[in-house]
Amino acid sequence: MAKQDKKWLQRQEKDPYVKQARESSYRSRAVYKLSEIDKRDQLIRKANTVVDIGASPGSWSQYASEKLHSQGRIIAVDLLTMEPIKKVEFIQGDFTEPSIVKACLEALGEEKADLVMSDIAPNLSGVRNTDQARIINMAELVLDFTTDVLIEGGDLLIKLFQGEGMEQYQKELKQLFQKVMVRKPKASRSESRELYVLARGYKV
Numbered sequence: 001m002a003k004q005d006k007k008w009l010q011r012q013e014k015d016p017y018v019k020q021a022r023e024s025s026y027r028s029r030a031v032y033k034l035s036e037i038d039k040r041d042q043l044i045r046k047a048n049t050v051v052d053i054g055a056s057p058g059s060w061s062q063y064a065s066e067k068l069h070s071q072g073r074i075i076a077v078d079l080l081t082m083e084p085i086k087k088v089e090f091i092q093g094d095f096t097e098p099s100i101v102k103a104c105l106e107a108l109g110e111e112k113a114d115l116v117m118s119d120i121a122p123n124l125s126g127v128r129n130t131d132q133a134r135i136i137n138m139a140e141l142v143l144d145f146t147t148d149v150l151i152e153g154g155d156l157l158i159k160l161f162q163g164e165g166m167e168q169y170q171k172e173l174k175q176l177f178q179k180v181m182v183r184k185p186k187a188s189r190s191e192s193r194e195l196y197v198l199a200r201g202y203k204v
């Protein structure tokens with residue numbers, strides 16, 4: 001086994017969130033990032049239609065599926081496959097492909113989304129500037145999609161990485177939403193540049 005894989009496995013074994021996720025039948029420790037934000041900001045409770053971008057293996061969709069009322073629905077999209085979840089319509093494909101964005105729009109139909117959440121993590125090259133540009137580029141795609149589908153007053157939760165372009169992106173959000181907040185849930189490793197931006201109250 002490669003040294004890096006061994007390190008990753010050791011970290012997984014020691015991680016209390018991994019253990020908790022396994023015991024609670026969540027597919028990923030990422031659920032605790034969403035649940036902490038949701039408990040604080042009551043995101044899911046007021047949502048009816050949710051879009052989950054970068055959804056696989058599916059813990060965010062699992063969590064949202066439990067919280068939504070019976071008529072609630074989730075459109076989830078990912079490059080990778082995802083095991084079925086109640087209330088979730090899954091689209092497999094690359095979100096940077098217009099045909100996949102179109103498939104998400106078609107799945108929504110006439111309906112608008114109350115919440116778009118994106119935990120998407122583009123494939124990284126290891127070259128910091130290139131990767132940051134990729135991340136911001138993906139975030140712009142998510143924002144374009146969001147402005148097409150979000151209901152007035154709706155919310156966007158998106159994972160970003162601290163670095164160039166992040167401030168400008170937040171400025172854009174501030175023009176489109178009533179409130180923009182940054183969240184760093186406990187399950188997000190402190191050494192990671194990852195953080196979550198929550199934009200609330202879409203102005204249309």
Ligand SMILES: C[S@@+](CC[C@H](N)C(=O)[O-])C[C@H]1O[C@@H](n2cnc3c(N)ncnc32)[C@H](O)[C@@H]1O
Nearest residue numbers: 030054056057058059060078079094095119121
């Ligand atoms: C951190 S994981 C998401 C975890 C998920 N929130 C959960 O709770 O299970 C990020 C996901 O983004 C997906 N992804 C990366 N690039 C993508 C792309 N271009 N189109 C669609 N999904 C993508 C990856 O396949 C991966 O499953």
